[in-house]
Amino acid sequence: MEFFDVIQNRHSYRGNYLDQPVPREDLLKIAEAGRLAPTGKNAQTCSFVLIDDPQILARLGEMFERPASMKSAKAAIAVIAKPSRIFMGHSFHVEDFSAAVENMLLTITDLGYASVWVQGGLFMNGAMDQINQMLNVPIGQSVEVLLPIGVPAETCASPTKKPLEERIIFNRF
Numbered sequence: 001m002e003f004f005d006v007i008q009n010r011h012s013y014r015g016n017y018l019d020q021p022v023p024r025e026d027l028l029k030i031a032e033a034g035r036l037a038p039t040g041k042n043a044q045t046c047s048f049v050l051i052d053d054p055q056i057l058a059r060l061g062e063m064f065e066r067p068a069s070m071k072s073a074k075a076a077i078a079v080i081a082k083p084s085r086i087f088m089g090h091s092f093h094v095e096d097f098s099a100a101v102e103n104m105l106l107t108i109t110d111l112g113y114a115s116v117w118v119q120g121g122l123f124m125n126g127a128m129d130q131i132n133q134m135l136n137v138p139i140g141q142s143v144e145v146l147l148p149i150g151v152p153a154e155t156c157a158s159p160t161k162k163p164l165e166e167r168i169i170f171n172r173f
């Protein structure tokens with residue numbers, strides 16, 4: 001896919017997945033895209049748990065009512081962040097994992113899979129703590145984003161975005 005087509009085709013997918021596996025080779029390629037993302041002071045504060053164990057996937061599916069895609073995901077990536085004061089007392093871990101997540105979403109799209117950035121959902125029903133426990137996430141680190149992955153069974157479109165004219169200003173407001 002052309003680079004800008006990947007950007008245009010990426011959208012949050014919350015539907016069911018086909019019963020097709022996601023090979024580890026593809027999971028590694030997606031994670032590699034995350035690894036290569038920029039990080040503040042090159043501190044590389046996040047890591048990625050690549051999940052293809054059906055038991056863990058089933059438990060994740062039980063944990064989340066929505067998005068429905070969590071229930072049929074054939075794989076998932078848990079993005080683990082380690083807050084670290086690396087620049088004048090400031091931690092860039094949020095920026096670091098966000099850049100990694102977007103790189104991974106674009107790669108997921110390019111490989112013909114679909115996903116959604118699940119972060120808000122981690123604050124519901126104690127999901128964040130449960131996942132940290134289930135994945136043995138070390139103290140001082142936490143899951144921040146979950147990406148369900150699979151081949152989409154349905155088509156779904158992105159919500160409307162504001163037109164470019166409403167979001168750009170040349171030179172000054």
Ligand SMILES: Cc1cc2nc3c(=O)[nH]c(=O)nc-3n(C[C@H](O)[C@H](O)[C@H](O)COP(=O)(O)O)c2cc1C
Pocket residue numbers: 010011012013014066067116117118119120121122157158159
């Ligand atoms: C920080 C952040 C948190 C998000 N959390 C969730 C979530 O918990 N569950 C969900 O279904 N979508 C979540 N999303 C996806 C957004 O709802 C989605 O990106 C937005 O509606 C725009 O749609 P698009 O991704 O198709 O362009 C999140 C996105 C971001 C950037």
